[in-house]
Amino acid sequence: MEFYRIGDKLISIHKIQVMVEKILRLRMEGYSQQEAAQRLKLDRSFISRLESLGEVRKGSRVAVVGFPIKNKEEVSRILQEAGVDYQLIWTEEERQQFVRDKDGQKLLAEVFKIVGEVREYDVVVVLGSRYRIRVSEAMLDREVIGLVIGESPITEDVYVDPQALQKLMDNLSNVKA
Secondary structure (H helix, E strand, O other), rough: OEEEEEOEEEHHHHHHHHHHHHHHHHHHHHOOHHHHHHHHHOOHHHHHHHHHHHHHOOOOOOEEEEEOOOOHHHHHHHHHHOOOOOOEOOOOHHHHHHHOOHHHHHHHHEEEEEHHHHOOEEEEEEOHHHHHHHHHHHHOOOOEEEEOOOOOOOOOOOOOOOHHHHHHHHHHHHHHH
């Protein structure tokens, strides 16, 4: 155990970590700041300040889906740095493999599973053709933001402009914050 001496007090880092984890667990379970404070015999303002101290991003949960993407690694890095919660970025080869490796029933089940996962997010960004973006809006019944990367059908990997993607992510975080 790690201790710090502050004046005549001996402070346990472990004890602080355990309490912070309890606070965050209660908040993640849906307890309000006031309810968590009452349960743990703390001030609500302490919980508010603790959350502010650790806050990385405020706002909607964001998913990004795009294929076929030529610069997949670069796109994934930009999305990760932007704090995107879910990303499904495939090359044309990965998309073809996904389809090729499954029979009709299994393919449909996998597609529905992915759609179900993506529907959990507040905002979905789709990198694709206008057609694919419209289909995504209809399937997801969510706010969908499209970045058109080509005309349908797209059968080869497409290079996504990193600056355009970065600008979209910046604008999205500014609007949602």
